[in-house]
Amino acid sequence: MSFSPPAFDQSTGNGRPDPGKESVSYCAVIPCRMHLPMWPLFKLVMLLLRCIPAFFRSRSDQAIVELALRQQLATYTLKGPKPRITSVDRTFWVFLSRSWSGWKEILVIVQPDTVVRWHRKGFRLYWRSISKRGPGRPPIPVEVQTLIRRFTDENGWRARKVQAELEKLGFSVSLATVSRYLPKRNPDLDQRQRWKTFLRNHRHDIAAMDFIVVPTVRFRLLYAWFVISHGRREIIHFGVTAHPTSPWVVQQLREAFPDNTSPRFLIYDNDSIFSDRVTESIKNIGIEPRRTAFRSPWQNGIAERWVGSARREMLDHVIVMNERHLHRLLRDYVDYYNTDRVHTRLRDSPAGRPTENRPSSDAKIVGFPRVGGLHHRYAWREAA
Numbered sequence: 001m002s003f004s005p006p007a008f009d010q011s012t013g014n015g016r017p018d019p020g021k022e023s024v025s026y027c028a029v030i031p032c033r034m035h036l037p038m039w040p041l042f043k044l045v046m047l048l049l050r051c052i053p054a055f056f057r058s059r060s061d062q063a064i065v066e067l068a069l070r071q072q073l074a075t076y077t078l079k080g081p082k083p084r085i086t087s088v089d090r091t092f093w094v095f096l097s098r099s100w101s102g103w104k105e106i107l108v109i110v111q112p113d114t115v116v117r118w119h120r121k122g123f124r125l126y127w128r129s130i131s132k133r134g135p136g137r138p139p140i141p142v143e144v145q146t147l148i149r150r151f152t153d154e155n156g157w158r159a160r161k162v163q164a165e166l167e168k169l170g171f172s173v174s175l176a177t178v179s180r181y182l183p184k185r186n187p188d189l190d191q192r193q194r195w196k197t198f199l200r201n202h203r204h205d206i207a208a209m210d211f212i213v214v215p216t217v218r219f220r221l222l223y224a225w226f227v228i229s230h231g232r233r234e235i236i237h238f239g240v241t242a243h244p245t246s247p248w249v250v251q252q253l254r255e256a257f258p259d260n261t262s263p264r265f266l267i268y269d270n271d272s273i274f275s276d277r278v279t280e281s282i283k284n285i286g287i288e289p290r291r292t293a294f295r296s297p298w299q300n301g302i303a304e305r306w307v308g309s310a311r312r313e314m315l316d317h318v319i320v321m322n323e324r325h326l327h328r329l330l331r332d333y334v335d336y337y338n339t340d341r342v343h344t345r346l347r348d349s350p351a352g353r354p355t356e357n358r359p360s361s362d363a364k365i366v367g368f369p370r371v372g373g374l375h376h377r378y379a380w381r382e383a384a
Contacts, residue, residue, distance in 0.1 A: 064100055072109050090118045144171050148181045204231035205264035210303040216320045224330055227256045228306050233343055234350035235334045240327045244273050250281040262287050267300050314371055336370040340377040356380050
């Protein structure tokens with residue numbers, strides 16, 4: 001006997017069976033509905049399979065399981081949208097997690113990570129309760145406290161000097177106690193000004209060198225070496241090469257500092273190109289080398305800031321073709337940087353740019369392109 005699918009009303013499209021074919025369509029559906037009672041049976045079998053490990057538990061484990069389940073049921077019986085977990089519940093599960101390895105399998109009300117977090121919190125609270133600060137040493141007399149502050153205010157002494165003076169007066173006080181009662185010093189603005197003055201007076205004797213790595217249109221790497229003065233932030237010398245070596249750097253140093261124009265100190269980083277040979281050549285020129293610490297570019301901040309300026313103001317806006325092209329671009333930028341560009345800190349160009357006054361009321365400001373039009377220098381010009 002063959003069964004045909006149930007017929008539907010094609011005219012209305014409402015999905016109802018056609019009355020004329022009702023007996024045949026229901027006969028086809030009945031065998032399919034006979035399989036529906038199998039799903040609860042399947043669920044029952046799976047539940048029984050999950051209960052099989054319970055038959056192999058010991059009496060002690062089974063008692064622990066029942067205790068844990070009853071505890072969770074008691075938590076669920078409390079009124080409220082969520083199970084309200086008290087400190088007793090937290091203590092129970094923390095103790096159970098430390099004493100029984102199967103606690104995660106029967107935990108329902110919270111996640112196992114929550115129990116671990118409860119345990120860590122209880123650990124902190126326990127050690128905090130037993131680590132409370134005791135009475136400690138008794139405070140020193142008020143007279144001695146007053147003397148410590150008086151000696152410091154009148155003489156500017158620190159702890160050791162104050163301690164020695166107190167011993168001469170018959171007061172036995174430890175160095176740590178004296179340090180505890182010393183008044184805090186306010187920052188001395190005059191000392192900060194003296195430190196700035198020191199740097200200002202010595203910056204003309206300091207120079208720094210570094211490399212700029214520039215990719216070309218063919219994905220090759222070119223290396224631009226430069227020396228910058230700390231005094232006026234002026235680029236003293238630069239060079240471009242595709243194969244930097246120690247002898248090449250030595251030759252650039254000789255060209256940068258001819259005769260007696262060398263600074264007193266030269267700062268550079270830990271690049272492998274700056275080898276011992278370069279260091280010896282720096283000393284032979286009459287300069288004292290100063291190498292920065294490992295991975296500390298902030299110690300050569302003047303050179304690093306110039307690298308950032310060169311990238312933002314020129315290199316990020318061009319595609320370098322070859323070594324000759326990069327040399328020409330850097331030459332134009334260095335000329336603009338030294339003579340035309342106004343430095344924020346100096347409020348002037350490194351080489352010194354004279355101030356122009358308006359020659360007449362008809363004069364206008366005219367811009368002169370620099371670095372291929374990326375930047376401009378402005379000056380007064382008489383109207384035509």
